[in-house]
Structures are given as structure tokens and as C-alpha cells.
Amino acid sequence: MTLANRPALSVVAPCYNEQDALPEFLRRVGAVLDSVGGTSEIVLVDDGSYDRTWQVMTEAAGRDPRVVAVRLMRNHGHQLALTAGLTVCRGERILIIDADLQDPPELLPDMIALMDGVDGKGGADVVYGQRRQRDGETLFKRATAAAFYRLIGRMTDVEIPLDAGDFRLITRHVLDLLTAMPERHRFVRGMVAWIGGKQVPLPYDRKARVAGESKYPLSKMLRFAADAITAFSIVPLMASMTIGWVMAAVGFAFFVYSIVGWAFGHTLPGWTSLMAAVGLLGGMQFLMLGIIGAYLGRLYDQSKGRPLFMIRDIVGGPK
Known part of the structure; x- marks a missing residue:
């Protein structure tokens, strides 16, 4: 793809059994992209869902030319589904976000402003959302998440931001470096931190899921923590x-x-x-x-x- 044909912005969202959340997600993301202006695309990745997620995606792609629906052969897990979307997307800037709307897409203009910097100078390579509070989550989930981020921060040489998930805006250059990494057991937020460059936080309050249930039970959280620790620490x-x-x-x-x-x-x-x-x-x-x-x-x-x-x-x- 030539530089001239590339959209200015891609939104990448991995989805697993998100049939109830997707219509509202597409409505809100579409409204934000309309307000921002410029060319854009929304890349949705169906990670082996067994509900109507894929049907909702294809119907959206038929209505809105910005929507790109990607279906994987089977469930690969959140991080690999995200990697698939990042490989397919074409934008000069890429917003990584989950379809459950816990991370508000309305923060995109603020992220773009931070990436642009003052008068187009001194901008950032990565703008990541940093959670001030986490609505709709149990005390156990909040406590274990806080402990995990602080533990991995002490165990690695890479400075991984505290209380920051995958919700972030990255440049095409950072994306090219990220997709060149061959790790199978991926910890995307840690890999982005490892790349370096100028990375700027945007504090925000995380909301409760707009619909459905969490796709990260305790067993998956433990496997994710093990992958993160073994990928970034000896x-x-x-x-x-x-x-x-x-x-x-x-x-x-x-x-x-x-x-x-x-x-x-x-x-x-x-x-x-x-x-x-x-x-x-x-x-x-x-x-x-x-x-x-x-x-x-x-x-x-x-x-x-x-x-x-x-x-x-x-x-x-x-x-």
C-alpha cells in the first residue's frame, strides 16, 4: 500500500463474544472518528467467538466502508487477536481499544493532541491511557491488578507504566517495530514499552463494561501474568x-x-x-x-x- 492510500487513523479492537457491546461500540467510535475528521478505518477481530459477533461485524462492514471485519480460524487469546488486527490495519496512527467500552473512545482527540504536541513539535510516539480508577470491578480484581503491575515493574529492566492496559495510540513506526517482534507469548503493553521513544500517559477513569461479562477469569489472568513475567524477566x-x-x-x-x-x-x-x-x-x-x-x-x-x-x-x- 502506498503512503497516499493509507488512512490517517486505524482503530483496532479484538472481540470475543461481544455481540451485545459491538453496536454501541461502533456507534461511539464512528461518532468520534467523524468529529476528528480525515480518513479512518475500524478493524474488528473476531477471536473465535461462538455468539453472533461475526454476523454483527459483517453487517457493520456492509453498512460502513470504514469497518474491516477479520475472523480468526479459532480462539487465539486477546493478545494474539490484537496482533492480528495490528497486522491487518493500514493507518498512520493506530488506536488500540477493547470493544467493551471500558476505555472510552471519546479520549481519542486528547490522545491525538498529545501525540501532535505543541504547534506540531515535541509530540509523542505513544500515548497510553493510565487508569485512575476502575469502575465495575471487584476489590479482588483491582487489588490483584495493582499488585501485578508493581511486581512486574520491580522484576524487569523495562519501565512498564503502572495501571496501564493496551488502550493507547501509537504511530505507524512504533507499530512496524512491534509487528516485527516474533514472540508467541505476547505481552503487547510491555513490548510497546520496550520499544521506547517518547511515551506519554493520559490519566482517565475506567468505566464498567457496557454489556456482557469479563473475558478474563482468574485462570486467564494467571496465565497472562505468567506470560508477562517470563517474557520480560529472568x-x-x-x-x-x-x-x-x-x-x-x-x-x-x-x-x-x-x-x-x-x-x-x-x-x-x-x-x-x-x-x-x-x-x-x-x-x-x-x-x-x-x-x-x-x-x-x-x-x-x-x-x-x-x-x-x-x-x-x-x-x-x-x-
Whole structure:
């Protein structure tokens, strides 16, 4: 695609069972794009939904030439579905947003202003939304999210913004660098932070979902946290080595204690101390093997070189 044919702005939204939220999402995003002006597109990615999400997308693409509907072969997960949309989109600037409208599209003009800078100078490569509060979420969800961002901030050398999700506006140059990264277990917000450049926050209040239920239960949140930590930190591996040294020292101390007791003829209380030592050392060994296995499994998955995602259909877009 030539530079002249590129839209000025792309909106990319991964969707999974969002049939109820999509009509309102398209209405609000369309109104914002109309107010901003210029050429634009809305790239919707159906991540293997089993409701009417794909039908709603294709109907929208038939009504509005800005809508591009992308359907994946199966459910790949939020981060890979987002990557698929980012690969398909054509804009010079790209707004990443979820279809549940927890992140308000009406902030787009403010993001564009921050990216443009004052008088077109001193702008930003990335403008990311930073959450001040999170409506419609449980205390447990808010507490675990806050703990996760602070934990990963301490474990990585990359400065990943606190309380910031994938909601952000990025330039085409940043997008090209992002899509060139081959990681399978993707943590897009961390990858964007790793790219660097000038990244500016836009504080906002996150709203409750406009419809439907959260697609991130506890099990998916834990897998997402594991992917983020293993993708950006080797601290668990270093910790396993440190704990290994500590456990070796504990085992050696038990050995010395046994030898000294035998030399002085003392009767050792064998069963309790032996079982405690075996249980402690065995448990720590299995824990360390688990940590190593998590990294090894990701290396194996990456080495297969399979496509990150598979697209079944694309409806709409340039003819």
C-alpha cells in the first residue's frame, strides 16, 4: 500500500463474544472518528467467538466502508487477536481499544493532541491511557491488578507504566517495530514499552463494561501474568538459583549436624528431622524445576515457528 492510500487513523479492537457491546461500540467510535475528521478505518477481530459477533461485524462492514471485519480460524487469546488486527490495519496512527467500552473512545482527540504536541513539535510516539480508577470491578480484581503491575515493574529492566492496559495510540513506526517482534507469548503493553521513544500517559477513569461479562477469569489472568513475567524477566530463574544455594546450605547443615551427633554418641531424633529435611528440599526442588520448565516450554513453543494466528476471513476494507 502506498503512503497516499493509507488512512490517517486505524482503530483496532479484538472481540470475543461481544455481540451485545459491538453496536454501541461502533456507534461511539464512528461518532468520534467523524468529529476528528480525515480518513479512518475500524478493524474488528473476531477471536473465535461462538455468539453472533461475526454476523454483527459483517453487517457493520456492509453498512460502513470504514469497518474491516477479520475472523480468526479459532480462539487465539486477546493478545494474539490484537496482533492480528495490528497486522491487518493500514493507518498512520493506530488506536488500540477493547470493544467493551471500558476505555472510552471519546479520549481519542486528547490522545491525538498529545501525540501532535505543541504547534506540531515535541509530540509523542505513544500515548497510553493510565487508569485512575476502575469502575465495575471487584476489590479482588483491582487489588490483584495493582499488585501485578508493581511486581512486574520491580522484576524487569523495562519501565512498564503502572495501571496501564493496551488502550493507547501509537504511530505507524512504533507499530512496524512491534509487528516485527516474533514472540508467541505476547505481552503487547510491555513490548510497546520496550520499544521506547517518547511515551506519554493520559490519566482517565475506567468505566464498567457496557454489556456482557469479563473475558478474563482468574485462570486467564494467571496465565497472562505468567506470560508477562517470563517474557520480560529472568528474575524467577535467578531466584531459583539463589534458593538452590540456600537449600544446599540447609542440607549441608543437616549433614554436619548428623555427623557431629554421631561423633559425640548422641541419639538423634531421626524420623522427624529427616522427614522435615526431605520434604523441604524435595518441595523446593520441584518448585525450581517448575520455574525452569515454564521457560523451557516457552522456548519449545517459540522454536516450532508456527504462525502467531490464522485468519479465516476478511470482510470490508479496500477493494
